[in-house]
Amino acid sequence: MKVENTQKERNFSNFDEAAAYILQLLSKQIGINSLFIAKNDGITNHIIKALNSDKALIEEGSSMPLPHSFCSLSINHGPKALVIEDVSENELTRSMGIAANYGQGTFVGVPVYYNDGTVYGTICGLDDQYYKLSEEQLYTFEMMSTLLTYVLELEKANHQIQTLTAPIVPVTKGVAIVPVIGEITAPRAQVIIEHVLEKCSHEPMDYLIIDVSGVLQINTVVGEYLLKLVNILKIIGVTPVITGIQPFMAIKVPHFAAALKGVLIEANLESALKQLGFVLIKECKEKSDLR
Incomplete structure (x- = not known):
């Protein structure tokens, strides 16, 4: 002992x-x-x-x-x-x-x-x-x-x-994505919040997509940190968008999804970008051999 x-x-x-x-x-x-x-x-x-x-x-x-x-x-x-x-x-x-x-x-x-x-x-x-x-x-x-x-x-x-495992990826002017990957602990969640706020203070941001599809584990404390990030973004004039919420998150932290009422939630990045007015186009070109 x-x-x-x-x-x-x-x-x-x-x-x-x-x-x-x-x-x-x-x-x-x-x-x-x-x-x-x-x-x-x-x-x-x-x-x-x-x-x-x-x-x-x-x-x-x-x-x-x-x-x-x-x-x-x-x-x-x-x-x-x-x-x-x-x-x-x-x-x-x-x-x-x-x-x-x-x-x-x-x-x-x-x-x-x-x-x-x-x-x-x-x-x-x-x-x-x-x-x-x-x-x-x-x-x-x-x-x-x-x-x-x-x-x-x-x-x-x-x-x-910790910062590199939650990079801010710019999509276009005013829109960026934060892919959160791996196990989230309270200290790491705090680092992510600080990193996001620092980025938003230096670059104008209208929408920030927080993708949690790569999160391995979540608990009540981590859920509170993510909610804190969402609320802070609202206060500073950045619209948060959540993607990739897994079923285990809703089960383990039942109040998490409920607390996100009024926040745009999409299943994946593609649907989130469509909601923001972006269209993904796959362009295929066939090239014939010139003889």
């Missing part, structure tokens, strides 16, 4: 969950008061995950200008761990406004990169008391930074795959 629970806890659905788990691992090996992961855009430093033991030195969700943060020093230092044993005395930190909040405390930070070398942010430790870090602990910080890079790239690749 304990093994099953552990496996569930390690089944991460996104970067935030993996980041929280990495901080928990670090806290078991390193006794520094606060551990945190920050993301920055070159201007602002945002604390996305924080773990405090005795004192709440770092607030999750807080932000400050990047140049005013200790994280900026870590980024400038490079891929190796930056250790400042006494932030009140070190020449890098003593003139910084935030140093006064941590007395003679210790800071350690390692940048987190994407594979292309772009900085994502930092993984750091902070205490308001002196804390001695061993070489092994510094190495652990650096390894966790590498692990976060790996997780970031996995999330990026997964997002790209």
